[in-house]
Amino acid sequence: MKTNSLVFMGGVLGALLAGCSNSHPPLEIAPEKSEMYAGYKGDATRSGYTDSDNDIEFQPLWQIKFRRPLFYEPAMAANYAFQPTSDQKIHVIDINTGEEVAEIKIKRDIGTTPELFGQYMAVCEEGERNELVIFDYIEGRLVWKARTYRVCLQPLLYDNNIFWVDGRNRLNAARLENGEEVWSKKIFTGMDTAPILCGENIYVTSRDSIIYCLNPEDGKIVWRKKGLGRTNSSPACFDSSLYICNSSGTVAAYNANNGDLLWSHENGSRLFYSPSVDSQGVYFGTGNNRFVKLDRFSGEVIWEYNAGSPVRGTAIINTKAAVFTSIDYTVYVLDKFTGRPITSYVAGAAISASPVLYDNKLFIAAQDKSLNCFSLEGEE
Secondary structure (H helix, E strand, C coil), X not given: CCCCXXXXXXXXXXXXXCCCCCCCCCCCCCCCCCCCEECXXXXXXXXXXXXXXXXCCCEEEEEEECCCCCCCCCEEECCEEEEEECCCEEEEEECCCCCEEEEEECCCCXXXXXXXXXXXXXXXXXXXXXXXXXXXXXXCEEEEEEECCCCCCCCEEECCXXXXXXXXXXXXXXXXXXXXXXXXEECCCCECCCCEEECCEEEEEECCCEEEEECCCCCCEEEEEECCCCCCCCCEEECCEEEEECCCCEEEEXXXXXXXXXXXXXCCCCCCCCCEECCCEEEEECCCCEEEEEECCCCCEEEEEECCCCEEEEEEECCCEEEEEECCCEEEEEECCCCCEEEEEECCCCCCCCCEEECCEEEEECCCCEEEEEECCCCC
16 A cells, blocks of 8 residues: 655655645544543653553454564554654554554654654654754654754643753753753763653653652743663652662652652663553563562552563553563563463564553554554454
8 A cells, every 4th residue: 555645754844744635544533632642652741551441362353464573652543553664664553453544754863762742743863963853743844853962752741832851961942833942951971861741740860869859831840850870761650759779770769749758669680661650550561571560559569470471561551451562572461460470472472562451452563564463352
């Protein structure tokens, strides 16, 4: 099937092919800015939790193959998946049929999952002259772009603003609709991780293990506290608490209102990926083959599961299950209350993207160039 270009970015900006006989179907999206958010780990809190209550049984619905391996998970809006590929494109796919309806061309390689807020999409490019690029994906137009100075981390979209870190050791805030600067804050040692939202404030961790809480309106520091170590992954927020996996192997919980340490857990293995959190537990994978659930309030181990190979990436949690991937190409589904295995799926290659649960479907992007969609139990 021939795919029409939705928009060309970098160089000459193309037009949305809305009035042409060979144009893609209109994207049937009526975004509500106050309600719709899609991106890494679901939303701006990066909790990785969704209130989906379907059973996960890996019922194949469709698979689409691309020309290049997939390293990042898709973002979702209405009936569409926005899948980044390593050929400088974002493919727009109808999630009910698996048909590609449009593609978005980017100037350089894409280094993050797209972030969606209302009609806006933000992606970060990789490379020496990488840029943060914002466009209106419904109208098909480039809105604005900004240099990120060789740093490519997930931007945060919140309250019609966008927040991102760059290679000048700055945390920046700008108006989403036009790129007008709101504020720019110097974090002198720089940041390894992207900002997240918890409550009404923005949080980021620095390379010298400091946790910063900032007011999103003016960038002023509300509090800052020394953490238990450097982290390679974004914090997660749930119910006014921050949860951080440190690269040294410690998992820690902090009061988001004042930065006080609530508890810490020594895991014994280095941790590279962000935790996921629900009302009861903190979930994370390790390099020594374990997937672990801690009590959210005490940090005590509730259960552990041996996956047989190192766990890679971050998990997605729903009301019944925890879904995660390991380095042996396998997607595991565990009962989140007991840690017992429910089912699993073996992909054709490594999986570095996180699983995505959306609209009663499970999406797995793999390095065998395939995006797989599974219909959950109870769905036709």
